[in-house]
Structure formats: structure tokens, C-alpha cells
Amino acid sequence: MKLCKCLCLLSLVILTSCSTLMNVTSYTAQIAGATGLIDADLATSISESSESIGKAAEAITPEQEYYIGRAVAGTIFYKYKVYHAPEVQLYLNKISKTLVMNSDKPVLYKGYYVEILDSDEINAFATSGGHILITKGLLSCANSEDALAAVLAHEISHIQLQHSIKAIKSSRATDAILKTAEATYVAAVGKDAKLELVDGLKDSVNDIVTIMVESGYSKIQEFAADENALKLMKNANYNTNAMNDMLLMLKEKSSGQTKGFCKTHPTPDARMNKLKKKYSSYKDYQSQVVRTERFKKIISSL
Amino acid sequence: MKKVLSILSFFIFCIVMLSATTPKQMYVSIQKASLREKPSALSKVIQTLSYGDAVTVIEEKGKWIKISPASKDAIIGWVEKSALTKKKILVNGNKVSANAKELALAGKGFNAEVESSFKTSGQVNYAPVDEMEKNIVSQSQMEEFIEEGNLNGGEE
Numbered sequence: 001m002k003l004c005k006c007l008c009l010l011s012l013v014i015l016t017s018c019s020t021l022m023n024v025t026s027y028t029a030q031i032a033g034a035t036g037l038i039d040a041d042l043a044t045s046i047s048e049s050s051e052s053i054g055k056a057a058e059a060i061t062p063e064q065e066y067y068i069g070r071a072v073a074g075t076i077f078y079k080y081k082v083y084h085a086p087e088v089q090l091y092l093n094k095i096s097k098t099l100v101m102n103s104d105k106p107v108l109y110k111g112y113y114v115e116i117l118d119s120d121e122i123n124a125f126a127t128s129g130g131h132i133l134i135t136k137g138l139l140s141c142a143n144s145e146d147a148l149a150a151v152l153a154h155e156i157s158h159i160q161l162q163h164s165i166k167a168i169k170s171s172r173a174t175d176a177i178l179k180t181a182e183a184t185y186v187a188a189v190g191k192d193a194k195l196e197l198v199d200g201l202k203d204s205v206n207d208i209v210t211i212m213v214e215s216g217y218s219k220i221q222e223f224a225a226d227e228n229a230l231k232l233m234k235n236a237n238y239n240t241n242a243m244n245d246m247l248l249m250l251k252e253k254s255s256g257q258t259k260g261f262c263k264t265h266p267t268p269d270a271r272m273n274k275l276k277k278k279y280s281s282y283k284d285y286q287s288q289v290v291r292t293e294r295f296k297k298i299i300s301s302l
Numbered sequence: 303m304k305k306v307l308s309i310l311s312f313f314i315f316c317i318v319m320l321s322a323t324t325p326k327q328m329y330v331s332i333q334k335a336s337l338r339e340k341p342s343a344l345s346k347v348i349q350t351l352s353y354g355d356a357v358t359v360i361e362e363k364g365k366w367i368k369i370s371p372a373s374k375d376a377i378i379g380w381v382e383k384s385a386l387t388k389k390k391i392l393v394n395g396n397k398v399s400a401n402a403k404e405l406a407l408a409g410k411g412f413n414a415e416v417e418s419s420f421k422t423s424g425q426v427n428y429a430p431v432d433e434m435e436k437n438i439v440s441q442s443q444m445e446e447f448i449e450e451g452n453l454n455g456g457e458e
Contacts, residue, residue, distance in 0.1 A: 061389075062331050063353070067412035073434075074426040082430045093439050094447045101343035101444075101456035104365055105384045109332045115434040131434065145451070176411065198419045201412055205420075237454045287452035294450070 056177040057165045064177060065165060066109035069129020071205045072164065072212070076117075076125050076133055079213075083118035083136050091298045092116070095145065096132060096152050102235035105160045112156065122253060123260035125212050126155040128164045135260070139302060141249045145291040146233070146242030153229035153238075161228060163221050167211040168204050176200020216264030223266070223274045230278055239282040247272045326359040327372070331387040337379035341366035343456030344445055348379050354391040354408050357381070364458045 092114040100106050112130040117123075120137040127133075132155045142148040158164065168174060176197050211217060217225075230240045251268035254261060265271070282288075330351045338345040341363050349371070351357070356372035366380045393408045421428060448455050 061387075061406050061411075063333075063408065064412050066333075067414075067417060070417065070428070070431050071412075071420055071426065073431045074421075074428045077427040077430045078425050082433075089437065090439065090443075093437055094444065097439055097444060098448060098451075098453050098455075102454050106343060106365070106382045106456060107332050107335065107385045110435060113434045113437055115430060131431065179411070194416065194419070197411060197416045201416055201420050202423065235454060237452065284452060291451045 056168060056174040057162050060165055060177055062109035065128040065162075067129070068165070068168075068201065068204050068208070069127030069131055071201055072125075072127040072208050073129065073131040073133065075205055075209050076127075076212075080117040080119055080133070080135070083116040085116055085302055087298055088139070088302055089114060089116060092132075092134065092148070092152065095149050096156065098236050099149060099153050099156055099232045099238075103156070103160065103232050108159070112159070114152070121260040122250065122257065122262070123264075124151065124155050126158045126164070127208075128159060128162065130159060132156070132159075136302065138261070139299070141253050142246060142295075142299075143249060144242060144245070144288070145295040146239045146288060147246040147249070148295065149233055149236070149238045150229060150240075150243040150246045153232040153243075154225050156232060157225040157228035158217070158221075161221070161224055163217050163225070164208045164212070166221075167217070168207045170203040170207055172196070173200045173203035173207060176204070212264070214264075219266050219270075223271070226271055226275055227278060230275065230280070234280050237284065237287075239284075239288050240279045241282060243275065244272060244279065247275075328357050328359055328367070328369070328386040328388055329391045330355040330357065330381075330385060331389070331391065332385045335381050335385040337369070337371070337377070337381055339379060341368075341380040341458040343382075344441065344448070345380070347441075349374075349377055351381070351385075354393040356390075357386065366458050 093112075096112050096114050100112050108130040110130060112132065114132045114134065116139065117133050117135045119135040121135050122137045122141060124132070124134040124138055132152065134151065134155070138151060139148070142151060168177070177200070179196075216222070226243070230243060233240045233243065247268040250261065254268070266274075330353055333353050335351040335355075336347040337349040337351055339348055340346075351371060357369040358372055358375065359367055359369055360378065361368040362383070363380075365383050367383050367386060368378065368380050369386075370376075370378045387406075389406045391406050391408050417428075420426065445455075447453075
């Protein structure tokens with residue numbers, strides 16, 4: 001009897017631990033509906049939509065993430081022009097590749113690529129397709145290769161933690177992703193099915209770009225990206241303390257600004273406070289000097 | 303009580319035996335995956351695998367998996383775990399009935415064709431996206447960069 005009880009308890013623990021954040025939202029909505037806190041129909045709608053958002057992020061394939069990412073990058077490039085600096089771009093690509101090859105997700109459907117945006121605004125965007133777009137304004141805030149690695153590691157973390165995919169909320173978009181994920185979906189799609197997919201892609205891009213450019217990811221997601229960034233830096237042998245240098249520089253340069261990072265990210269103070277005890281000790285200063293020298297040489301061409 | 307325990311033990315034994323004898327099959331989930339000689343991002347590439355290729359898992363080591371392509375089992379090498387999926391990917395699949403957790407259809411859903419229609423919406427500029435994706439950093443450039451900066455090369 002005791003054994004049966006133990007098995008039941010174990011099953012319950014396993015089932016409970018499998019409950020994702022998506023389910024928590026869903027259950028909360030159901031309870032709120034049942035207790036009359038919100039309208040019952042609205043509760044059902046929130047419950048269903050939070051379930052599909054969670055499922056979409058879970059079911060999406062790297063190929064689908066890539067095409068959504070390309071569309072998001074294309075939309076950002078409609079708003080921002082490219083700043084042509086091939087040497088700096090190559091340098092940024094090398095730093096990014098070093099960070100990802102030491103991470104748990106070293107490869108994406110096509111890979112990770114960096115481009116510079118011709119803007120003095122302090123900003124950066126990362127798509128699910130591996131496109132990292134960084135403004136000239138943000139590049140000018142970095143004073144070393146390790147600080148630049150901190151910025152890129154933060155953006156790479158948004159990609160690896162699937163933050164942009166989790167920003168997709170509209171039902172047309174999640175339906176399109178879920179339908180695609182189902183193998184029962186007809187391969188030779190008809191005209192209507194194709195239109196549904198185009199609408200789904202439009203809505204996905206709209207949801208993601210609104211978050212990236214207007215409202216920003218949640219504070220929890222930003223702090224998670226910062227923490228993961230420190231892990232990527234440490235694995236690659238960059239000095240994690242350079243993240244603090246970068247945040248100090250952002251604080252100084254963004255004072256009084258209301259656009260870009262200032263609008264979409266928690267304050268540098270809040271981020272520094274959150275990371276306070278997370279930095280690793282670093283002793284390889286000689287290598288850091290070598291990296292800073294090459295940084296100065298390359299960035300001076302910007 | 304003893305009977306319940308014996309049945310339970312028997313089932314566990316069967317599961318362990320089955321998983322030990324059945325070779326694990328996985329599929330390439332990215333456009334092109336490099337099969338490397340050693341579990342390191344800077345190790346020599348011995349073959350390139352394509353999206354949907356089936357592989358047989360031999361050994362797992364951290365974020366690396368030792369595999370052999372299902373079509374050429376004489377070749378053995380290492381590939382990043384994140385380049386593989388347990389889902390069977392049908393590259394030329396038509397309508398099939400199966401669970402989404404087990405199957406995926408390559409090139410369906412959001413694809414180049416859907417992208418072409420999306421482009422006509424006007425508020426999008428794909429040219430720089432195509433340009434940035436052409437920037438490939440060679441292995442020798444990466445080796446030099448990592449060595450000069452005393453950085454890590456993704457070895458397990």
C-alpha cells in the first residue's frame with residue numbers, strides 16, 4: 001500500500017513539474033473565470049490562447065523560425081538602413097561565432113549573422129532566424145572587445161531562449177505555426193491555405209516587431225538574457241565583468257534618451273543590480289589586453 | 303504485493319533491453335550540418351549533411367553526438383546536438399497522418415513561396431537580409447581569431 005502511495009505521489013510530482021508557464025497562465029485564467037473575477041468567455045479565450053502560444057514555441061521547427069526571422073529582419077531593414085563597414089561586420093561575426101560555438105545551441109537552421117544599422121540610436125535586434133542587427137550608436141558605447149561580446153551575447157541569448165517566438169500572440173499566427181507543425185497538414189496547399197499562412201506570417205512579424213521596437217520584452221526575459229549572456233561569455237573565455245562596464249557606459253550615454261534601448265529595456269541600474277553577484281572571477285588580463293588592442297584597431301574604422 | 307513488484311520489474315527490464323538494443327535514429331534539423339572528425343567546432347569537416355538526413359546515434363558527449371549517416375554507415379563523425387531532432391523530417395512528404403511530435407514536413411508552412419507573397423506587402427526589405435547571410439567566416443579565420451584572443455573553440 002505504501003509503495004502504491006509513493007508511486008502516486010511520484011506521478012503527481014512528475015506531472016506537476018511538467019506544467020509549463022503556459023499552463024500556469026491557462027489555469028490562472030480558468031480560476032479567474034470560475035470565481036467571477038473575469039468574464040467566463042474571456043477566461044476561456046485567455047486560457048486557449050496561452051496554451052497555443054506555449055505549444056507554438058514548443059512545436060516550431062528551426063526552418064519555421066528561420067523564415068519568421070527573415071521576415072522580422074526584412075521589416076527592421078525597412079525602418080533602418082545598413083551601415084557598410086565590412087571589416088567591422090566581419091569582426092562582429094567572429095565574436096558572435098565564438099560565443100555560439102561555446103554555447104548549448106551552436107547551430108541554427110542557417111546560422112548566426114551580424115549586420116550594422118546606420119543609426120545613432122542605441123539599439124539592437126535579434127531574430128529567431130539568427131540575424132543580429134546592431135546600431136552604430138550602440139557599437140560606439142563599447143570600449144573593448146569583451147564589452148562588445150557582452151552586447152552580442154545578450155542578443156544571442158534572446159535567440160537561444162526563443163524570446164521572439166514567445167512574443168507571438170495573435171491566433172492567426174499561432175494557428176499557422178501549429179498547423180504547420182502537424183504532419184497531417186496537406187503538403188500541396190491550396191490557395192486559401194497559402195493565404196492563411198501569409199496572414200499568419202504577417203501577424204507573427206507584427207507581434208514580434210511591436211515588442212522589439214515599441215514595448216520591449218518582459219523584464220524577466222531581459223534579465224534572463226543578461227544571465228545567459230554571462231554564461232556564454234564565460235564559456236568563451238571573455239571577462240564577464242565587461243558586461244558591467246557596458247551597462248555603466250549605457251547608463252552614461254543613454255541619459256536623457258527616450259528611444260531605443262531606453263524604451264525597451266529595464267534601466268542599466270536595474271540590470272546591474274540583478275547581475276551583481278553573478279560575475280565570474282577573471283585572471284587572464286593579458287589576453288584581454290590583446291583583444292582590446294585589436295578592438296581599438298578595428299572599431300576606429302567605424 | 304510481491305506480484306506487483308515482479309510485474310513492474312519485468313516491464314522495466316524490457317524497456318531497458320529495448321532501448322539498449324535499438325539503435326537510436328535522429329534527423330538533421332538545419333539546412334547544412336557539418337560532420338566533424340572530433341567533438342569540436344574547429345575540428346576537420348569530413349562530410350556535410352543536409353536537412354532531413356537520417357543519422358544513427360552512436361554516442362553522446364555533452365553538446366556533441368557521435369553519429370553515422372544512415373545512407374553511409376562507414377562514415378563516423380561528430381555533430382552538434384542542436385543540429386539534430388528526434389522528429390522524422392519528410393523532405394518530399396505529402397499528406398501523412400502522424401503526430402506533430404513525431405514528424406515534420408520540410409519546406410512546408412512558412413517557406414520561400416509564402417515569403418514571396420509576404421514581400422508584396424511592401425513594408426519589408428529583404429535585400430540586406432540576403433546580403434548579411436552571405437557573410438561566411440572561414441574556419442581558418444576563426445582559428446586565428448580564437449588563438450590570438452586566447453578564447454575557447456567550443457571543445458567538449
